[in-house]
Amino acid sequence: AIESAAAFADLHFVCVGTPQRHGEYAADLTYVDAAFDALYACVQPGAVVVGKSTVPVGTAARLAGQLRDAGAELVWNPEFLREGFAVADTLRPDRIVIGAANDAAGSVLELAYAPILATGIPLVRTDFATAELVKVSANAFLATKISFINAMAEICEVAGGDVTKLAEAIGHDERIGHKFLRAGLGFGGGCLPKDIRAFMARAGELGVDQAVSFLKNIDEINQRRRARMVDLAREMCEGSLAGRRVGVLGAAFKPDSDDIRDSPALDVALAIQRAGSAVRVYDPQAMTNAKDAYPTLAYVPSALEACHDADVVLHLTEWAEFRTLGPADLAPVVHELNILDGRNVLDPDEWRAAGWQFRALGRP
Structure with missing residues (x-):
């Protein structure tokens, strides 16, 4: 419970999400405010609270005033973790940024990071606003x-x-x-x-x-790049996607992940479906999440099944599995030899030499 943690610890890390506010561009600070409200009610005087969330500039100054009333100090220490590399990026960051209004509080966090800093990782000490903006x-x-x-x-x-x-x-x-x-x-x-x-x-x-x-x-x-991919698919289908069969390779927003949040691949797949095409999607890891978020799309258990009888194949997430699929692998299962490379990782000469119509973004 947060009460026992507050009673035990001298240094607290608040690492909660800041999603986009529904229907707006602004960040939703509900989780940040809730975490600080809960901590404020029971934090021990003299404790240091470390904020790591990505917040709009000015947030830390507001929260610091609240904590000072409870006798605690705030330090802002933004995280720079890449998805899929969180542990490595924590232990070997490119830099550590500490924003504080109280130098002593900043020094408490610096001491906590001493083993990492001893390896030569750069440290930037600054104010709240700059730390948030970094x-x-x-x-x-x-x-x-x-x-x-x-x-x-x-x-x-x-x-x-x-x-x-x-x-x-x-x-x-x-x-x-x-x-x-x-x-x-x-x-x-x-x-x-x-x-x-x-x-x-x-x-x-x-x-x-x-x-x-x-x-x-x-x-x-x-x-615009997502819209352009839909346009290219339409061009390859002689000007209309209505009644066409489209194979989509990829659902995750990047390879080696099951994350489909704001996925370009799924946005394109849905737009093509809405234009009248029958769309089949395959992804090595993101199928469960994709089905939950985009239930109207059809999902199949392999790349070859996604491409079965397709008028055009769309390569939209650069998984190694897809990069190793060659023209000879797909030719027996598709209806038309048309492929669109949305990630510019396929060899156009190889596909064209095998008789395929090959298109990509930004390439002749």
Whole structure:
């Protein structure tokens, strides 16, 4: 119980989710406020409470005042965990950020991190507002990089360029790097999309309208890639998806995960179904979650069954299982030799040489 934890501990970590508020872009702080309210009622004087949630700037200052009334101090220490790498990212983070209004409270947390800091991990000591902004700014930057290369893909599609070669070339510049430069369906999941929108909402509340416009463009580019995939599928089906059979490879928002939150693959599958197609979906790990969230789609137990009698196959999540499927594997089961690569990981020359019509985002 929280009462026994409060009586026992001198250092408390609050690590609760901040989902997107229903029907809005803003973050829902219900879980954060509930956790702090419960702790406030029983925390011991002199204790230090560490907030790790991704929150709108200004939240920590409000919560700190509440805790001070109970004789406790707040420190903000944003987490930078990648899904699927939580333990590694906790033990070997790229940096540790400690935001505090009270230096002594910040030093308590620094002492707790001493074994990790001793390995040479950078430490940034700062104020509440900066610590809060570090997390959302990091996510916004990653989203910006993804949307930038997807904007370049849009230009390549019109100009006849190849965005994969473009990304390879600019990524050799050490100031840019290759990470997050793979054009395709864009980002999804439970962090980047909702954090960008919450950042947008908070920037709007603060009156920083130009920043809002910038963040909005990032989100809009990301959404346009999903619509473009549907358009390409329609083009491959001679202008109409009505009555077509479509095989969808992938449901999770990224490979090696069962997370389907804001999944580009499932958004595309649903849009194609609504356009009149019969859609079959397969994913190695995300089937249960996909069925719960998108019950109207048809799900099958293998990639080959998803592609059975398909007029077009859509490769939407870059699982290793799908990357190893070649033209000869799928040709015997499909109705038409049409494939769309939404993740730019398949070899177009291999598929075209085998007689397939091959299309991808940002490639000729």
